[in-house]
Amino acid sequence: MCWGVLGKLLMVDGVEGEVEVGGATVRALVAIDDVKPGDVVLVHAGVVIEKLDRESVLANLAVYYDLVKYHYVFNGFSEGEAGERAREELAKLARDLGVSEGEVLAALTEGSGKVVRESIEQVEIPEEAFYIDYTIQLAETDYLQVTHYSNYLRVCERAFMSMLASAGTSYSRLIHEYGVFIPTVEVSAKIKSPSRLDNTLRAYVWIEEIGRKHLKYRCLIYNQTTKKLAADITHIAVCTDTAITTSHEIPKEIKTTLEKLAAKKSNTKQ
Helix, strand or coil: CCCCCCEEEEECCCCCEEEEECEHHHHHHHCCCCCCCCCEEEECCCCEECCCCHHHHHHHHHHHHHHHHHHHHHHHCCHHHHHHHHHHHHHHHHHHHHCCCCHHHHHHCCCCCCCCCCHHHHHCCCCCCCEEECCCCHEECCCCCCCHHHHHHHHHHHHHHHHHHHHCCCCHHHHHHEEECCCCEEEEEEEEECCCCCCCEEEEEEEECCCCEEEEEEEEEEECCCCEEEEEEEEEEECCCCCCCCEECHHHHHHHHHHHEEEEEEEECC
């Protein structure tokens, strides 16, 4: 998973600027408008990509705290020692950004939906939702042993295919019996908090909409180890032939099965 770096903009000169990051001054391309010295910005790959309001700064600092804490845990520190060191680094970064230490610590502990510490209880999961449990593997993480964002999509696909199989509509049946399958053509994803090696995820999946040729399904990935929502991902899939040349109507028998899996509040289009 790739994260941008928080910094305070010191100077803007055309398309370039200087940003204070962790006590060091770096030059970066400025890819956004309406920024001025003193603004807190997000820098990624040497480019200023976003200006952050106070709420967004707190949300990013909460993520930073988690990353630093588990870096220390990974290097042999106890949970308590790791948390203390992470808070010290967080306080220094907050001061550099012009945010009070007390405000940041309050955001970490209050569990407010205004920061990324969103709990699963704040998201409505229909009774019809299907779920699988999955443990993060080493090959799915980066050098910090944080799950790469693309692997959340794979977890969603596992959950979706397991849901279809549980209803007797496996992908192999779609292909060999009906000559079609339903590939994803559009994804909307929000990564809420990091997951790490050996964390156990619970992926909830349900169908939100069924059309003549398409369906929309949603997947919420809850990290049972950290007790946080890790990702919220919506897929749109279109029924097509196996050569992916033309779209097709979803076979009637398959559509009937999908309607049984759909959440009651879903919009089933004719």
